[in-house]
Amino acid sequence: MENQKHWYVIHTYSGYENKVKMNLESKIHSLGMEEQIFQVLVPMQNEVDAKDDKQKVVARKVFPGYVLIEMIVDDRTWYAVRNTPGVTGFVGTGTKPIPLSDREVERILGAQPKEGDKAEAAGKAVEEPVVRMECPVGLNDTVRIKAPGFTDMVGTVAEINDEQQKIKVMVEMFGRETPIEVKFTQVEAIE
Numbered sequence: 400m401e402n403q404k405h406w407y408v409i410h411t412y413s414g415y416e417n418k419v420k421m422n423l424e425s426k427i428h429s430l431g432m433e434e435q436i437f438q439v440l441v442p443m444q445n446e447v448d449a450k451d452d453k454q455k456v457v458a459r460k461v462f463p464g465y466v467l468i469e470m471i472v473d474d475r476t477w478y479a480v481r482n483t484p485g486v487t488g489f490v491g492t493g494t495k496p497i498p499l500s501d502r503e504v505e506r507i508l509g510a511q512p513k514e515g516d517k518a519e520a521a522g523k524a525v526e527e528p529v530v531r532m533e534c535p536v537g538l539n540d541t542v543r544i545k546a547p548g549f550t551d552m553v554g555t556v557a558e559i560n561d562e563q564q565k566i567k568v569m570v571e572m573f574g575r576e577t578p579i580e581v582k583f584t585q586v587e588a589i590e
Contacts, residue, residue: 404437405498406469406508408490409480413464416441419485420466426483435476438469442507448532465490467507472496534559534566536588542568546585553589554579 411419423439426432442461447454466486470476477494480486489496499507536542536556544552554570557578564583569576 402471402473404469404471406467406504407472407496407498408462409466409468410487410490411464411466411485412487415485416460416464416466419483422483422485423466423468423480426479430479432476432479435473436468436470436480438467440467440469440508442467461507467499532564532583534561534583536566536586541589542566542586543589544568544570544579544581544586546579546581549579549581552579556586 409419420439420441423436427436427439443458444461445456446459448457468480470480477489477496481488491497536559538556538559540556542554542556544550544554549570552570552572554568556566557569558567560566565580566583566586567578567580568586570579571577
């Protein structure tokens with residue numbers, strides 16, 4: 400095993416990420432491993448849930464079931480982390496954890512707190528809040544489009560993509576059915 404400081408990913412039971420973080424921080428302190436294990440992080444992202452015309456900011460885990468840890472891997476630190484309650488293993492092969500690349504670390508930790516802000520790390524957002532809302536219409540519903548360039552066109556909902564918060568609407572253009580992709584906020588149901 401190598402003796403350089405890197406970021407690694409630990410697999411945990413889903414829903415236990417913060418508990419694992421607390422257990423690891425306690426173990427690091429009690430075993431005096433502050434010089435080998437530097438940070439434990441549960442990356443969070445603020446999302447805006449929009450429901451019934453109300454918006455609420457909710458912190459959500461960016462990688463459910465995973466915790467990031469900055470450490471020097473040796474037999475002692477590997478054993479300490481691996482045998483922490485809630486940890487199911489490192490991302491890697493067997494006893495050889497694979498460190499994250501510098502590019503992955505930069506992307507994941509972009510707006511995360513730096514090393515001096517360990518105590519605040521768990522609740523910080525990775526980026527600006529993401530707006531999440533329920534789809535205001537259903538499949539095969541007739542809708543009016545409110546998107547620029549297609550304003551007031553009427554069509555039928557052919558596809559709903561909750562992940563991207565978009566809807567594919569089939570409208571008649573140029574004498575044939577044409578799909579138009581719009582955001583959830585750019586359609587209204589026709590009663």
